[in-house]
Amino acid sequence: MYLFLSFLMLCSCGQYRAYQKVVKSQDPEFKYSQAINYYENEDYARSLQLFEDLLVSFKNSDRAENIYYRYIYCNYYMKDYISAAYHAKNFSSKFILSSKKEEIEFITAMCYYLDSSRYNLDQKSTYKAISELQLFIDKYPKTDKKNQINNLILELNKKLEKKHFEIAKLYYDTGKFQAAISAIDNYLEDFPETSFLETINFIQIQSYYELGKNSVDEKKVQRIKEAIFACNNFLIAFPSGEHEKDAKVIYEKLKVIQNGL
Numbered sequence: 001m002y003l004f005l006s007f008l009m010l011c012s013c014g015q016y017r018a019y020q021k022v023v024k025s026q027d028p029e030f031k032y033s034q035a036i037n038y039y040e041n042e043d044y045a046r047s048l049q050l051f052e053d054l055l056v057s058f059k060n061s062d063r064a065e066n067i068y069y070r071y072i073y074c075n076y077y078m079k080d081y082i083s084a085a086y087h088a089k090n091f092s093s094k095f096i097l098s099s100k101k102e103e104i105e106f107i108t109a110m111c112y113y114l115d116s117s118r119y120n121l122d123q124k125s126t127y128k129a130i131s132e133l134q135l136f137i138d139k140y141p142k143t144d145k146k147n148q149i150n151n152l153i154l155e156l157n158k159k160l161e162k163k164h165f166e167i168a169k170l171y172y173d174t175g176k177f178q179a180a181i182s183a184i185d186n187y188l189e190d191f192p193e194t195s196f197l198e199t200i201n202f203i204q205i206q207s208y209y210e211l212g213k214n215s216v217d218e219k220k221v222q223r224i225k226e227a228i229f230a231c232n233n234f235l236i237a238f239p240s241g242e243h244e245k246d247a248k249v250i251y252e253k254l255k256v257i258q259n260g261l
Contacts, residue, residue, distance in 0.1 A: 019046055028057040032067075039070050048074035065095050069104070076107060085111035102140055109136045113152050119162040126163075130156050161191045165200060172203050177211035180204070202243040205230045209250045213257060221261055228254045 022034045035050035051071040058064050068091055075084035088108040092101055112129035133149050133156075143149075164187050171180035184204040187194070194200065208227035215223045231251040238244060 022050065023053075028054065031057070032063070035067075035070075039074070042077070044074040044077045048078065065091075065098055065100070068094070069100055072104065072107065076111065079114075081111040081115040085115070102143070105136055105139070106143075106145060109133045109149070113156065116156060116159070119159045120166065123160060123163055126156050126159055157191075158195075161194055161196070164190065165194070165196050168200060169203055172207050172210075175210075177207040177214075180207040181211065198238050198241045198243060201234050201237065202241075202247060205234050205247060205250060209254060212254065220257075224254055224258050224261065228258065 022031055025031050031050055032054055035047050035054060038044075038047035038050065048071065051067050051074060054067050055064070055071060058067055068087070072084055072087045072091060075081075075087060085108050088104045088111065091098070091104050092108070095101065098104070109129070109132040112125065112132045116126040116129045117123060130153055133153050137143070137146060137149055164183075168180055168183040168187050171177070171183055181204055184200055184207070187200060188197075205227065208223070208230045212220060212223035212227040228251065231247055231254060234247050235244065235251070238247075241247075
């Protein structure tokens with residue numbers, strides 16, 4: 001075991017010295033060939049640094065496009081999606097007539113998709129990803145990636161749907177019933193085909209009930225009336241739903257309150 005570990009250390013040291021020799025080399029051709037070698041062997045960390053140096057060395061040459069192309073993919077494969085997206089956009093502006101432009105613009109959109117946050121975090125990156133994916137489809141309507149991109153957009157919209165569902169539910173859970181009602185109205189407008197349709201509507205009638213029950217006298221009559229109306233609509237929309245029995249209980253409680261006013 002000791003001999004094996006010693007052998008690995010020697011190999012590692014040898015590779016490090018060889019790489020440092022390439023980094024310090026003043027020969028762009030040698031550095032280019034080694035960068036390609038590291039890249040093809042999927043050593044993206046090493047090839048990234050070399051390509052970065054080569055972008056300067058070959059700035060105005062025919063190889064600049066190919067170097068920048070691989071430099072973008074190094075960032076992408078290393079999961080630095082923000083850097084990859086930035087340079088991919090720059091590539092599209094710099095090499096307008098490139099045969100790789102569509103591919104790189106797809107990578108741009110994919111970077112934003114892969115950088116999208118979990119549903120319980122800020123969703124600016126998700127909105128940006130949807131925008132970039134849609135932009136790609138609009139620009140390349142005949143792309144063979146259309147179905148893939150549409151599925152990605154659907155997935156991102158599901159994430160937004162879940163995010164806004166949890167926000168509305170949180171308003172209810174924390175006793176902010178008026179805010180919950182408004183948030184659910186907005187939610188249903190934005191996500192009319194939501195998979196949480198019955199549940200979100202039930203949370204809304206719960207919010208109506210709690211808001212009406214706890215209102216001051218001058219507002220209670222109107223709010224109880226609104227709550228009964230919401231309950232009726234719920235029972236018509238979901239006559240055999242998961243929350244039907246609970247909705248009927250709320251409705252009866254509301255009628256008792258109304259009759260006592």
